[in-house]
Amino acid sequence: METMLLIRPAFAHAAEIAGYRQECLDAGSRMDGCGPLRRMEDPLEWINYCKAWEGEHQPDGSDWVRATQFLYIRPTDGKMVGTIQVRHTFNAFLAAYGGNIGYSVRPSERRKGYATRMLRDTLPFCRQIGLDRVLISCRPDNIGSRKTILANGGVYESTVWVPDRQEALERYWIDLTIPQKSEKCD
Numbered sequence: 001m002e003t004m005l006l007i008r009p010a011f012a013h014a015a016e017i018a019g020y021r022q023e024c025l026d027a028g029s030r031m032d033g034c035g036p037l038r039r040m041e042d043p044l045e046w047i048n049y050c051k052a053w054e055g056e057h058q059p060d061g062s063d064w065v066r067a068t069q070f071l072y073i074r075p076t077d078g079k080m081v082g083t084i085q086v087r088h089t090f091n092a093f094l095a096a097y098g099g100n101i102g103y104s105v106r107p108s109e110r111r112k113g114y115a116t117r118m119l120r121d122t123l124p125f126c127r128q129i130g131l132d133r134v135l136i137s138c139r140p141d142n143i144g145s146r147k148t149i150l151a152n153g154g155v156y157e158s159t160v161w162v163p164d165r166q167e168a169l170e171r172y173w174i175d176l177t178i179p180q181k182s183e184k185c186d
């Protein structure tokens with residue numbers, strides 16, 4: 001299996017980001033793990049947003065926490081197959097519902113194992129920033145996401161109801177004190 005790149009969004013990825021976004025929109029897909037990409041037509045706006053998001057001052061007000069955005073890129077053809085985002089700490093919403101990590105894989109690349117690998121490749125970064133466990137949540141009907149979490153050592157904790165969204169969410173914890181595989185992020 002090819003080695004994948006887990007990298008922060010940069011100007012060089014603008015065309016790929018635009019293509020990824022358009023494919024998700026065309027498919028009517030959810031776009032978890034990429035912040036406001038759905039509403040940002042200009043990839044540069046999103047790239048700058050991601051940079052700000054990782055900095056000291058959060059872009060959308062005081063309730064937002066520091067987050068790192070990664071793209072998951074296949075080096076053989078340069079295609080951006082997924083996005084994954086790590087929230088370094090929690091606000092009230094993240095502690096209860098959103099958790100530390102969100103992710104998506106573009107529709108044409110799903111069910112090829114990319115989400116499972118992308119999450120696996122992201123866990124070393126979570127350890128690097130000092131987390132000893134991460135919370136990930138998914139809707140009960142999201143079989144692909146649940147399998148992705150379980151394949152990475154996720155342990156079910158509880159199912160909670162999100163009043164604002166009128167939906168249930170399953171909460172899983174991954175213990176990062178258990179040694180992970182090779183680290184790859186820049």
Ligand SMILES: CC(C)(COP(=O)(O)OP(=O)(O)OC[C@H]1O[C@@H](n2cnc3c(N)ncnc32)[C@H](O)[C@@H]1OP(=O)(O)O)[C@@H](O)C(=O)NCCC(=O)NCCS
Pocket residue numbers: 029030031032102103104105106109110111112113114115116117137138139142143144145147148151
């Ligand atoms: C959920 C999502 C990230 C899965 O990505 P993916 O790359 O297709 O996942 P994988 O290929 O690693 O699949 C993991 C497992 O789930 C299974 N799976 C994936 N999608 C599935 C689906 N729609 N229905 C049933 N099983 C599914 C795979 O067959 C695989 O099972 P296996 O390990 O037994 O072989 C992707 O469907 C997606 O981006 N959805 C929209 C955004 C989203 O829901 N993000 C997660 C929010 S919590």
